[in-house]
Amino acid sequence: MRVEYDAVDVTIDGATIVHDVTVSIPSGHFVGIVGPNGSGKSTLLRCLYRALTPSAGTVRVDGVDNLTVSMRLNALQVAAFTQDSPLQFDFTAAEVVATGRLPHGRAFSRDRAHDHLVCREAMLLADAQHLSERSFLSLSGGERQRVLIARAFAQEPKVLVLDEPTNHLDVHHQYAVLSAAKKLGVTVVAALHDLNLAAQYCDQLFVLGAGRLVCSGTPAEVITVDVLRRWFEIGGHIITHPRLGVPQIIFDEKEYR
Structure with missing residues (x-):
């Protein structure tokens, strides 16, 4: 599905964090949102998975304003891995991944062969299958990261939002996770700090500076x-x-x- 930001502003507590951002992301493209700390990367992503509402402008998914569809339909289309995913319940890693099936109307069901297959494949993609029976709260930061990414994969989205997905990951898993996301064949919108990784995986880069889109293009054009x-x-x-x-x-x- 294609994603479009049309003249998007985001104002929080009287401060404008994102200013008049317009971008168009073709279906199936892997794009990177890059820029220094505080440039508005996460804020822009939150508008896509509806954790924030733009103060002005429109975010469209497949040509439809994402504020005009139900939260459930938006979750069926858009999955997000975020930097702030607090989870303090003593679930196993497999149970956490299973919550990715909630937008489909089910989770934790023991007689849903398809759901179990999807979750198992998601954990394999994220290299988290060996953590399946571990308590989520007992995992290291990098292990939790992989489980939460597996949860986003299990959602089977058409658009995958990744907000700093390589934080806490060792080099091997940084590449493994981005490779897995790319192989899904869906539209991926990722906020990334590592410009070398962004150049290797992204079809297009958008650079934010002080909340504004300051340049965009292929990695060769932008870097x-x-x-x-x-x-x-x-x-x-x-x-x-x-x-x-x-x-x-x-x-x-x-x-x-």
């Missing part, structure tokens, strides 16, 4: 020394990945300072 200096306040040297042909950054703080 430039000028963008690094102006919006990330750091220098760097751009090289080309020898296999993928995408830009990669060797950061050099002294080169800028």
